[in-house]
Amino acid sequence: MLKLENENVLLHQEIKVLKLKLSRVQNNRDQLETELSIIRAENDELKTIVYTLEKRLTQETPILSPQIDTPVSENSFENGSIKSYGKKEQEPEFFSETGPDFDSKWYKNICIAKSHPNYIVLRNCSQVEHQSLDDFIFFRTVDGKETVSGCPFPEGVIIPPQSEFTIYSDHPGARNVYGKSCILHRYNTFGSGKVTENIILDETAKETANYILCVFQE
Template sequence: MAQLNNEQLLIENSQLKTALGNLNQEFKILKLKLGMVQENREHLETQLSEIKAENEELKETVENLSERLTADTPILSPRSVDDSVSEQSCDMESTRSSKKIGQEENEFYTETGPDFDSRWYKNISISKTHPDYVVLKNNSRDMHQCLDDFLFSRIVDGVATVTVAPLPLGIILPPESEFTVHAGTVGATEIPGRRCVLHRYQTFGRGKVTENIILDERGKETANHVLCVFQE
């Protein structure tokens, strides 16, 4: 009788050991699965964080673009062309043609910051300044450059005038040529008895002028219009 009980106990012991081994194996599998779940969770959290950051960046970009679209753009009234430059006048077709040629040229361009919202090509530089004139140069070797989009701001006795003034309309600079803006040039002063003095360069704010900028003598991007002062 005692021997029978011992055999039953041994069988139960063996069964319990087998069950324990199976439980240990299942525990290892569950632990492995739990580790995989944790790893997937961390990966998903990282992805979620990246998506949130990207969404915030996209929202900021959309807001900036909306501000640019709603920003006021200066409206310039038509101005007559001075006789001294009338021979160089161009129509809209030649302007579009010169811009098309410019697109084919290997030019340098930059995306500018908050005060330079547009992409401008770097062809025009200020080659010389003088109390009575400013010399602009077309640095391109094969592109004609129209000056219609370049502006002069005017300050008289420390007070800004009503609007910026365009250069004479229809001025086309052949490749590697220069154009001198005199103090008496139409659109440069319009103030008899005063002379134009180059004061400094200034940004165009959030305007939508494109394709043109003015560089300094070292070729550094400066602005798309020149701020001038007038004195007796």
């Protein structure tokens, strides 16, 4: 009989311990559920912010259309005839923060002022912003095929507002003048054809880089 009473006492003690542990587990569960609810609310808020920013980016950052349909002849270049693209009163507003550390962001103000088999003249159309070329890549295609892999411009090239910068192919008359011109030694000639400027987008339609694209038929 005494043994049975002792077993009952021990059993009640174990029950008390189990109830205490169960209470702690329940309290921890309630606390975790509260924290999870807060995290979910913050996650939903972040999703809303991201969606709003992406929608605004889509509205404020249109995909650029080609700016040149017909190349400028060599004679027109030598005679000083310049075909300019883009209105001065319209300042490009879109930019990327993934570019080089030039004012923490690089602005998109470039247009192609002249084209020739031996050179291409870029112009900074902005009246106030400097334009870095560190994020620009030069491509050349002939009959739809890329003849040379993408060629970046020399680092540190910055075009002042309303100024021009000449890109030369590697030919005898090419000139490499700091701040004025550079030579892309991968190309003996750019050929003749349509020269366009555009942007590269990744799979999420976000801007990743700029390129000067030469599309030629030879």
